[in-house]
Amino acid sequence: MSAPKGWEAIRAEVLARIDRRDWAPGAVIPSEADLAEEFGVARATVNRALRELARQGVVERRRRAGTRVATHPVRKATLDIPVTRLEVEGRGQRYEFRLLERVFAAPPPVVAGRLGLAPGARLWHLRTLHFADGRPYLYEDRWLNPAPLPGRAPPAEAAQISINEWLVRNVAYTFGDISFSAEAAGEAEAAHLGIAPGAALFVIERTTWAGEVPITLVRLAYAPGYRLHTLL
């Protein structure tokens, strides 16, 4: 048993009271000032504890209205979005990748739309296959806006690092969105990944922006067996 001290102790105590139903879901809990007095600490310490609980979704806070126990415990999970190479190597497997395509072309309207680009805009289209221990691991289909790129072009076919890794090091994004879904493998994907068409693939789609400028839209289709894991 470790007895937390400081703001973590406050957080733990508040959480315990919530778990114990001393403070019911939806109810307003005492103000920072009151709690600070009760626990004999400064208000800033209570603030730190409550802010943390709010970040976790345990309580909701609004100025003047006070802090209340979240009615709908939407606990939040934080998950890491790793670079594929490190993800593979982190499991002790050998990482390789192969650039399948690298062309400059007009994207389908849906892609241009998602990136907020004019229909006529031309983008780099890159398709990459990533391997773990020689087996297909991830099929990547990426549209890349040349505007924010240094040199206006992605690295050549012969590059030693993957597009994603290059991007991550050379074009920082300020904003993005990401979605996770399950999809049936299409013909082409299945062929590349060495699986049967229709197999269940874990798919991540990500869009990133540097300020107002769209950088890239990428679809990552993982070979069967892939699993994203995190702690709550």
Add this chain to the structure above:
Amino acid sequence: MSAPKGWEAIRAEVLARIDRRDWAPGAVIPSEADLAEEFGVARATVNRALRELARQGVVERRRRAGTRVATHPVRKATLDIPVTRLEVEGRGQRYEFRLLERVFAAPPPVVAGRLGLAPGARLWHLRTLHFADGRPYLYEDRWLNPAPLPGRAPPAEAAQISINEWLVRNVAYTFGDISFSAEAAGEAEAAHLGIAPGAALFVIERTTWAGEVPITLVRLAYAPGYRLHTLL
């Protein structure tokens, strides 16, 4: 254009310098005290900004060693794990669920193992089908440890709220893990969800604990089309 002030301005400026490569990945950035002097703010303000960046994975901090730009830009995504009913109703759809099974039985060894229970232990086994606008939405398969439950049993068949929602309100967990994957629908799942066997399902598996006591292990299989989405 909004000009952030206070600690957010500090965070933005530090982030900008990192993005601009003024401070390269892996490099140590100036100390809190130095930055505080440069920006003309208190050290606590710089601390708040850097702490936030550390939480996002942009920098790594260690006492005495200082703050350095993260080498592996593992940006972290925070995603909400909502209660199904609210998720459905939030889209303006009608929510229903049907409890398919509710028995007290010994789980398969793999389940007992995952929960850290003795092989002979008996658990509640609950299978629930959730609907959105009358269409199958989510197939839930849950093993539930009676020990931490009030009344030692989950609500009866006739309950108006789903097991998950009941749990979330009555048995707070202190720890858990969660994983996301794509799996092919099995015969039973496919039948319940009204889809073809083998279809790609988005699957969430979650285990939760209250201290040392395992609470539940649940497998959520979402009907095709489901998508988890979040911002970066």
Add this chain to the structure above:
DNA sequence: TTGAAAAATATGTCTGCACATATTAACCCG
């Protein structure tokens, strides 16, 4: 030369205090 002890240093956190800001509650007037 090596290893242990001591000093130095950057972050982690706390305390009090102050002011800013959002939001609710109270008030007053037409």
Add this chain to the structure above:
DNA sequence: CGGGTTAATATGTGCAGACATATTTTTCAA
């Protein structure tokens, strides 16, 4: 009574100073 203005209040954030703690660096002795 309704509606808009004003006051009250809880959180959000800031500041300066202090001590705690984890590491690294330096020092000194065997």
